[in-house]
Amino acid sequence: MARAQSHSILAQLRNARTLPEQTDALRALKNEIIGHLQRKEQWVGLGVLDPIVRTLASARSPAKPNGKDSRYPLPQRPLSEDENVRLQALQLVASFANGGPAFLAPLHAARAIPSLLANVSPFTNAPQLVVAALKALTDIADASALAAPSSPIDTESLADTVFSAQYLDSFGAMLSNTSTNILLQSQVSLAAGLISRLCREERHQQALATSGVLDALATRLASVAVLRGEVVPGADASAKNDGLFEAFPEPATQALRLDSILEAIGAILGDSKYRANRLANSPSILAVFPPLKFEPAGNPDVEQPGPNSIRQHPVTAMEYMLPINLPRNQSSSPYGSVPPGGSSDSQSSSRSSLNKFSSSALWDSPRFQTTGPSPEDAEEIESPFIPWLVRLVRRSGEYERLLASALLASLIKGGVASKGLREASLGLLVVPLLVRMIAKNDKDVSDVNEVDNAVKRTILERAPVVLARMITDSEYLQKAAYECEAVPVLSRLLKHAYTPVKEGTRPHYWSPHADVDMEVENNSPVAQLGQEGQNELLVHRLKVRESTLKAIAGLAGGKEDYRKAFVVEDVVSYVVESLSEYPRRPQSAKERGSEKPSAETTRKGETAGYGANPASVIVAGCQVVRMLSRSVSILRTSLVDHGVALPIFRFMKHPDVNVQIAATSAICNLVLEVSPVRELLAENGVVTVLCEHAHSQNPALRLNGLWALKHFVDAVGPDLKKACLAELGSHWLQQLVCDDTEDMALQLAKEREASGLDMDDDVDMQPSDEPHRWIYGSNGMLRELNAADSSRLRQVEDKLAAVRESELNPVRRARNDDVAIQEQGLDMIRNLIGRPRSGLSPETTNETTEMIDFLLHEFGSERLFEILSSKLRPKVHRPFSRRVTSGREPRMFHPQSKIIVAVIYILTHIAASISRHQQMIIAQTDLLKLLAQQASSKDREVRVALCHFIINLTYKDDDGEAQACAIRARELQKLGFHSKMEALTKQDGDLDVRERAKTAAYQMEHAGY
Structure with missing residues (x-):
């Protein structure tokens, strides 16, 4: 200066x-x-x-x-x-x-x-x-x-x-x-x-x-x-x-x-x-993209639907803007040879010229006509906003393509689009572009280019996340990504994310030498620079690690072939380094085996060039381990060779609760009967930590802790099962299965209302009570529509209110948490009993009998059966709202199918025991009446479980049990089970249900023989 x-x-x-x-x-x-x-x-x-x-x-x-x-x-x-x-x-x-x-x-x-x-x-x-x-x-x-x-x-x-x-x-x-x-x-x-x-x-x-x-x-x-x-x-x-x-x-x-x-x-x-x-x-x-059905008109070649034809899903005009060879419905469009529409020829921007805004060669053709949705189609027509975004993905440059794909993934995850119906266009038009985009921008990148090219950097950071959101839980899209070489592309990207950053690339912002000719005010905070920021390239690499791990988890959650392909690409060593707060150069299984066992726990600081993995990277690494461990062969080989068990276990006690949740979720597969690290984890105290998590106030942590315990107690001896239950607490397990935190949330809301506290900060019991504001932007102002005269807006308002309540209402969230936790608690009771099968030794049968008697003693026989009965009864909820004090009717909630299935399988396991236990079930008339109602359930799993229950309850090992078995069969017939099984054999659309119902009906008929 x-x-x-x-x-x-x-x-x-x-x-x-x-x-x-x-x-x-x-x-x-x-x-x-x-x-x-x-x-x-x-x-x-x-x-x-x-x-x-x-x-x-x-x-x-x-x-x-x-x-x-x-x-x-x-x-x-x-x-x-x-x-x-x-x-x-x-x-x-x-x-x-x-x-x-x-x-x-x-x-x-x-x-x-x-x-x-x-x-x-x-x-x-x-x-x-x-x-x-x-x-x-x-x-x-x-x-x-x-x-x-x-x-x-x-x-x-x-x-x-x-x-x-x-x-x-x-x-x-x-x-x-x-x-x-x-x-x-x-x-x-x-x-x-x-x-x-x-x-x-x-x-x-x-x-x-x-x-x-x-x-x-x-x-x-x-x-x-x-x-x-x-x-x-x-x-x-x-x-x-x-x-x-x-x-x-x-x-x-x-x-x-x-x-x-x-x-x-x-x-x-x-x-x-x-x-x-x-x-x-x-x-x-809604104004620009109304869900108007658009169909060919006046073409004699179009087959008219007959009474037995498959009803096609109605589509909008925007569907015809997509590539013409795409099967959008059950049958292809008869106008596959017609090119997509051209651009607008509008000459004016006034609203009086709106008809010109939507003009195109295809849409103006007399062969097509637009019709409003019929009542039966109103809920089926997908918003044309979705195919418009698909088209935007196809037509845009790389950065806009990434952002449009991200928006599309959010809408699909949000249920706006029908994922099943939209999968074909996503798998053919969007997923390949995402994979290609990642591969192109990850090719021959240097450290300098990574920092200087912001678009390239952003694509590598975000595109894998978008891909993960799009393909997770979709077998079709996972297959599309796999066939587009997503496995090697993501593997290379993860390896590149662990390339060490040169110290010379770190910018230096501060010089300790002040200009001696200037009066520097050293004591004032406004005159003192802060700490130097993080290395920009290293921050980029950390973001790429996280996003790539999420994409790998999304794809590895599919078929076994996908998981094995990642192992072949040698990504496990990089996943293992993602399970360390202070990563270093990834090592092969052989290199790791030559290290001292304590080497992992001695890492106290960053290794130069690799940085420190934030919690988000560790969480993503746990997700990958969880998906890879679904494969028994990978669990027994690669994951064991790389020693993932103890790092995952240590993260179960991490200060960040999100890391604890992810680690506990990954542990679920590591404590299965087939896992070779099960004993290692048990020796290190995994049961104690899981029981602590099962007592957590965090619903997700409580759920995962209980889920892992359920897996751990499966197929272990009675002594270990009893010790595990003692550690957890039988009364706490009862509370998890019985108590509803939604009732606690409701009571909290009532107490806050009575005390005059403002509920907006913490608990909003009925967010849907607030009127929805229909806002749009125009000429620099936010303006609001009046929905009173619009049936369309009122219909959408009801839908939004339902979605909002399901997401934001704490009572609804608590209810969903309850159902998930209760399901795992009931499954744990079933696994504590054990699963005797034909061909097992008498010792195993005796162990099952011992555990049933133990549980009946711990819970109390009457209490246990009352718990199971309560899970099968509808529950009445009286809504509470601080905004509306009258006119709200009580709502009845029927038990969810997953809870019913869990209850039935507990009874099925008890029914597979000795005659004394079978007679205890037959004595529960009220419980059996509730079970009989489930024969007409719409859920296939409920009907299958009920058939299993009847089969076990009417099965006899030898002729000495014939009389007792006949008594049980008669009681079941009195309660209508035989007629219901007969109905299932003739009317059920599922072959498995029909066959098992036949067995159940046959055993009831021949129980005395």
């Missing part, structure tokens, strides 16, 4: 008396520091941030708490002298923030963020200032992403401030601006970019959704379809009929950045099913 020049600028800053003098001084300082990191450091040492931030104090915050006053957003105009000063100050703050994480501490000490946010409102600030403030916040957000843990500003704390209630309407207004002015359009991309950088937590995602920001983004996305002429034919008329015409957007401006809109929407959706449905049913999306 030149001494004379620096002193001159400093004097100007300190002595400026007028606004133009302030502007000149700030502009001179800006020209001095831009592009010069060392100068920024020296100026911070002078304490210059404090006077810079003070110049922003004249900015007026939003007049109302909700973030807006009575005026519209301000138009662009020449700036006043005061505004020019603020503009220079905002640009200076952005320049300092661009210096990296070390500048976050002095910016925080100078209270820069509140001052920046005071300039964000478009209602009270000129567009130039709003853009400058958004750019400064964006630079701070980028720096916080690499901040050290000790930094006073991190992504979450910054999001807490930026997404507070008073600023949300400012975001909505900026994102609703449809002006062609470049400054106003840059507000859209900057605001969307800030959301995509900061929105990670559920509370922020929910706030942005309910405040209308998500709907404003949806309007911008729909406007892109209008611009491209991809509006569903008949959408304008449908919008008028459904009261949605006001929400029909103008065509997007050419300057709109679609990638920023897609990225912000994806950040808000997260993993929420409710927000995914809210997006798909946003007014502008």
